[in-house]
Amino acid sequence: MQSSRGATPVPNQSRHGRSAYLVTLLIVACLLPGCAAFRSYDKELNQTLSMTAAGDVNGAIKRLQNDNKGKDKDLLYYLEYGGLLRLKSDYNDSQTSWMTANTTVQAWEDAAKADPSRTAGVALSYIINDKMRPYEGHDYEKVMLTTRIAMNDLAMANWENARVAIKQTHEREAIIAEVREKQYQQVEKEAQKRGSTLGFKDLKGYPVETINDPEVNGLRNSYQSAFSHYLAGFIYEALGEPSLAAPGYRQAIELQPNIPLLDEGLAGLDKRVDARDDGLTDVLFEIETGLAPALVSKQFPIPVPINGTLILIPISFPVIKPEGEGFIPSELHVDSTQTLVPVQIASVDAMARRALKDDMNGIMLRGFIRATAKAVAQYSLQRQAQQQNSLALSIAALAVTVGSVVTESADERTWRTLPARIAIARGKLPPGTHTITLSTPAGPRSVQVNISGRYTFISLRMIRGQFFPMLPVAGLGGGTPQAQLGGGTPQAQESAPASTGPIVESQSNLEESVK
Numbered sequence: 001m002q003s004s005r006g007a008t009p010v011p012n013q014s015r016h017g018r019s020a021y022l023v024t025l026l027i028v029a030c031l032l033p034g035c036a037a038f039r040s041y042d043k044e045l046n047q048t049l050s051m052t053a054a055g056d057v058n059g060a061i062k063r064l065q066n067d068n069k070g071k072d073k074d075l076l077y078y079l080e081y082g083g084l085l086r087l088k089s090d091y092n093d094s095q096t097s098w099m100t101a102n103t104t105v106q107a108w109e110d111a112a113k114a115d116p117s118r119t120a121g122v123a124l125s126y127i128i129n130d131k132m133r134p135y136e137g138h139d140y141e142k143v144m145l146t147t148r149i150a151m152n153d154l155a156m157a158n159w160e161n162a163r164v165a166i167k168q169t170h171e172r173e174a175i176i177a178e179v180r181e182k183q184y185q186q187v188e189k190e191a192q193k194r195g196s197t198l199g200f201k202d203l204k205g206y207p208v209e210t211i212n213d214p215e216v217n218g219l220r221n222s223y224q225s226a227f228s229h230y231l232a233g234f235i236y237e238a239l240g241e242p243s244l245a246a247p248g249y250r251q252a253i254e255l256q257p258n259i260p261l262l263d264e265g266l267a268g269l270d271k272r273v274d275a276r277d278d279g280l281t282d283v284l285f286e287i288e289t290g291l292a293p294a295l296v297s298k299q300f301p302i303p304v305p306i307n308g309t310l311i312l313i314p315i316s317f318p319v320i321k322p323e324g325e326g327f328i329p330s331e332l333h334v335d336s337t338q339t340l341v342p343v344q345i346a347s348v349d350a351m352a353r354r355a356l357k358d359d360m361n362g363i364m365l366r367g368f369i370r371a372t373a374k375a376v377a378q379y380s381l382q383r384q385a386q387q388q389n390s391l392a393l394s395i396a397a398l399a400v401t402v403g404s405v406v407t408e409s410a411d412e413r414t415w416r417t418l419p420a421r422i423a424i425a426r427g428k429l430p431p432g433t434h435t436i437t438l439s440t441p442a443g444p445r446s447v448q449v450n451i452s453g454r455y456t457f458i459s460l461r462m463i464r465g466q467f468f469p470m471l472p473v474a475g476l477g478g479g480t481p482q483a484q485l486g487g488g489t490p491q492a493q494e495s496a497p498a499s500t501g502p503i504v505e506s507q508s509n510l511e512e513s514v515k
Helices: 013-030 039-054 055-067 075-088 091-114 139-155 159-194 224-238 241-256 260-267 271-274 348-388 391-406 509-514
Strands: 002-004 281-289 292-304 309-323 332-334 339-340 343-347 421-429 431-437 446-450 455-463 466-470 483-486
Touching: 002 224, 002 281, 039 055, 039 075, 075 091, 075 466, 091 139, 091 159, 091 224, 091 271, 091 483, 139 159, 139 224, 139 348, 139 455, 159 224, 224 241, 224 271, 224 281, 224 343, 224 421, 224 455, 241 260, 241 271, 260 271, 260 343, 260 421, 292 348, 309 348, 332 421, 339 421, 343 348, 348 421, 431 455, 446 455, 446 466
Parallel strands: 281 455
Antiparallel strands: 002 309, 281 421, 292 309, 332 339, 332 431, 343 421, 431 446, 446 483, 455 466
């Protein structure tokens, strides 16, 4: 759509003519089958998550594999694959997948520290769409990855390995903070250089309230969570390092103030360490509910003035869509003798929305550059076609116009199998068999576990009514808990936890195990 407006000239017509041809070729190339520009990650994962929510984790894994048949799997595949395997308590294979993902994130860390600008954009994202950028993970995903690697280590009774992973989590936070500060400055400088004033006011109908509410604005940033730091305190405490445990608990309190359970983590540290031989097991329950929110693509027309002509170019931006925001169980019952009250300690839903809010300046800058490039190409080709009365140029101009719409799609990639919300409860229990029952909107969900050792970490997951207990093979100090589901709606028990031996399986063997 065009209309007369302003008198902004197009300088250097020959240069813009060459640019127009380049843009045309790239757009036409992306109209060919198999181009990444057309992949809808949201649609793919919806099928995988529907199977998961129905309790068919093996089917969900096969669906994920069918959607990622190439040899070179991307970061998201290993994130999702590891998450699905963990739901089966297949900790060994889950860890293999997540360690592969972690290698990719570590490569990002090294490159980003050397040159923060490399993460700001890739050339094709300025012409086609943001899906052409290699996926390097959102900041909160990078931090949650090493946190969940630590959780797998705890489940496999590898407490020293968990210590290494949780230490890497907080080192990663520092790297992200440094990189993002430089990157935000660079985006601002680039926007001023290019004269971009694109803002939410120009995106008529964009649901700003989804990324700008009290819960989102209350976060210090998108990647630090009280859960990661509280878990660090718990791990250091269990390993007899109270001087390192205290900062973890303290940081958790700073991130989520006015929660008595967190305050007690720090205030009661010395007393708990002195009571190591009281014969009880200190149990940290972690309760995960819901699924991380989805990103969906929505187009908005961006007006670009070229030589007195206003050209409306459709540019897509990501909009966040909650996928079952999760809930906080009102109570956690231990047998019929003890009741614990879980408290929310982290909201991945809010972290994801904060990440999008923080990234939108860069996303809009790339959108502005993309809109300008497409507008110049469209204008230049139409003008040349009229001047030369050329059918070929007219077809090229039409290809750019149509291709600008067809290839335009926002990046929907995000780690969807993460929970929406994370809560914790903590109590001391006598060793032996206990029935743990969660109060949920779908009714009570129970699991029977034999608790042993001085410290134990137990993870429980609810996804749309499905109950996935992810139990440790042993606590710190020995013992082998045996789990049996019960209570509420009967659920099929998933496979037993994997061996705690070294992780040596190849990726092909790992994938073959679920076929």
